[in-house]
Amino acid sequence: MSTLLEIGGLTKRFGGLTALSDVSFNVAEDAITGLIGPNGAGKTTCFNLITGTFSATSGTIRFRGQDISGLPPHRIVQHGLARTFQAATTFPKASVRENILRGALLRHPLGLGSMLFGGGAARRAEQGARDTVDKVMEALELTEHADRAAGTLAYGHQKRLGVAIGLATRPGLLLLDEPAAGLNPDEVDRFGSMLKEIREGFGVSVLIVEHHMRLIMRVCDHLVVLDHGEKIAEGAPDRVRDDPKVIEAYLGADHAK
Amino acid sequence: MSVAKSYPTSRSLPMGLFWAAALVLVAVIPWITGSTFHFHIAIMVCISAMATGGLAVTAWVGQLSLAHAAFAGLGAYTSVLLVTRFDLPVLLGLPAGALVAGAVAFVIGAPLLRLRGVYFVLITFALNELFRLIMLDVPALSGGSSGIAGIPKLSIFGMTLSSYEEVYPFALLCLALVMGLLVLIRKGQLGRRFGAVEENLALAEASGIPTARTQNLAFTLGSAIAGFSGAFLAHYVGFISPETFGFQLSVSYVIMLVTGGRLALWGPLVGALFLTPLPEFLRGAVEYQHIIYGVILIAVLRFLPQGLAGLPAQLSRKGDRS
Known part of the structure; x- marks a missing residue:
């Protein structure tokens, strides 16, 4: 498996606080990689650095061999890294279809003239984007809600819509920030199955930040464990699960013997 | 919650025709009555609606500018100075006003629009005052506190629009x-x-939309429209001073926009149509204009959160429910 994303020596300091310290790991192509760790381990900081929300104090982020550190979020999406948000994040007043379309149009760029006056180029772009939207809606089981305002959907559906918008930008790597938070156990299981289908159907790799261990153990091919801003373990899920350092980080030193 | 870009229902076309007909009917009132006063009010409605339309463009990306009058003033002074000092035809002065206002907005927009919400409102409020004070300080350009009088009237291809009846079309x-x-x-x-x-800045950015550039584009377009309306106002009224474009005018535009409907396409037109004639018709009440506007603003915010333009939809929803 080739490497899609290379994180090298990533460090982030907020004033005197070191949130992330010299963290390196790779994300492989066609895999689902989990980034886990106890609260305050630096998972979200790491996520925000990769997606361009913050810029790193030092270190490199390379995607498909290209350095993307320091780029603004909208440029990083163009490179093929799409993200979702921890909370259910949608365009609340727009329909589900329109929400996903706004993501899909990234791959159908238009000049200012076509944006204002329409014409053939604008029509072709919209048609192309709509094909993507239909595919994405089907994969995330949102088709029946296509014409509802996103803000009126149930929480679980809104979280799925967030994934749909990201997927519509046709990313090489989809970054999910706690996709299971706030979902009930049934919804988590269905989401896990959907995630595997998405990986197959859209040929997309996934990096997932999550607390929900059952989901992580079920879907991930590879895990990276952070604690106190440092990487403490990495490897296949069943190996990481038995790693004394990981058990210590989660449960305390008494359990690690 | 209404669905943006909803698909046309069977009812929407006849309703559209109804509103178009109503609009035409309102627009021809001055010709029916033949009253000069009505012509004047109708022209003022057009100018206010243009300016408020510009403000709407900026509002559509989620920013409220309180410097809108300053951009109208920028357009006004640009056109007036070009026409009086360089003999530019008025017909070219109007777009020149738009161009200069838009260019200034484009340059200051990039740093300004990093501020959001109430901070953007405050900084633009300060900018509007700055514009007024600077203009007062350069009487050679602005005429100082006594302003510039005797501004050349609007003219098209050498034909001067000297009467209200000629200006209105x-x-x-x-x-x-x-x-x-x-x-x-x-x-x-x-x-x-x-x-x-407008709906979700962080998600828009994460979907690949260059949000900073998009907001600046809206601010530039909106302020250019303000410049155009200001130039029109200057040549129509024939007198401008820095005080003409004080923050009270900015506030009036904001009230018209909110009253009409901040995010509605026809909001600026409806707001200007409703609020511009109001103080004129309440004879002797012109000095209470701001009080009247204030009361209307509070009422609209309380009862019509989507503005007057959202009223038909709000009524039909009520009807459905009962």
Whole structure:
């Protein structure tokens, strides 16, 4: 498996606080990689650095061999890294279809003239984007809600819509920030199955930040464990699960013997 | 919650025709009554609607500018100075005013629009005051506190529009052009981007929309429209001073926009149509204009959160429920 994303020596300091310290790991192509760790381990900081929300104090982020550190979020999406948000994040007043379309149009760029006056180029772009939207809606089981305002959907559906918008930008790597938070156990299981289908159907790799261990153990091919801003373990899920350092980080030193 | 870009229902076409007919009917009132006073008010409505339309474009990306009058003033002074000092035809002075106002907005927009919400409102409020004070300080350009009087009247290809009856069709044409631009922005792919930025900035950015550039584009377009309306106002009224473009005018535009409907395509037109004539018709109440506007603003915010333009939808929803 080739490497899609290379994180090298990533460090982030907020004033005197070191949130992330010299963290390196790779994300492989066609895999689902989990980034886990106890609260305050630096998972979200790491996520925000990769997606361009913050810029790193030092270190490199390379995607498909290209350095993307320091780029603004909208440029990083163009490179093929799409993200979702921890909370259910949608365009609340727009329909589900329109929400996903706004993501899909990234791959159908238009000049200012076509944006204002329409014409053939604008029509072709919209048609192309709509094909993507239909595919994405089907994969995330949102088709029946296509014409509802996103803000009126149930929480679980809104979280799925967030994934749909990201997927519509046709990313090489989809970054999910706690996709299971706030979902009930049934919804988590269905989401896990959907995630595997998405990986197959859209040929997309996934990096997932999550607390929900059952989901992580079920879907991930590879895990990276952070604690106190440092990487403490990495490897296949069943190996990481038995790693004394990981058990210590989660449960305390008494359990690690 | 209403669905943006909802699909046309069977009812929407006849309703559209109804509103278009109502609009035409209102527009021809001055010709029916033949009253000079009515012509004057109708022209003022056109100018206010253009300016408020510009403010709407900025509002569509989620920013409220309180410097809108300053950009109208920038356009006004640009046109007046070019026409009086360089003998530029007035017909070219109007777009020149728009161009300069838009260019200034483009340059200051990039740092300014990093501020959001109430901070952007405050900084633009300060900018409007700055514009007024600077203009007062350069009497050689602005005429100082006594302003510039005797501004050349509007003229098209050498034909001066000297009477109200002659100005009005030209005002309607200009308003139609501005509203046409608003329709293009709103209905095209640009409107989709604006909507995304307004509804959820972080998600828009994460979906690949360059939010900073999109907001600056809206601010530039909106301020250019303000410049055009300001230039029109200057040549129509024939007198401007830095005080003409004080923050009270900015506030009036904001009230018209909110009353009409902040995010509605026809909001600026409805707001200007409703609020511009109001103080004029309440004879002797012109000095209470701001009080009247304030009361209306509070009432609209309380009872019509989507503005007057959202009233039909709000009523029909009520009807459905009962």
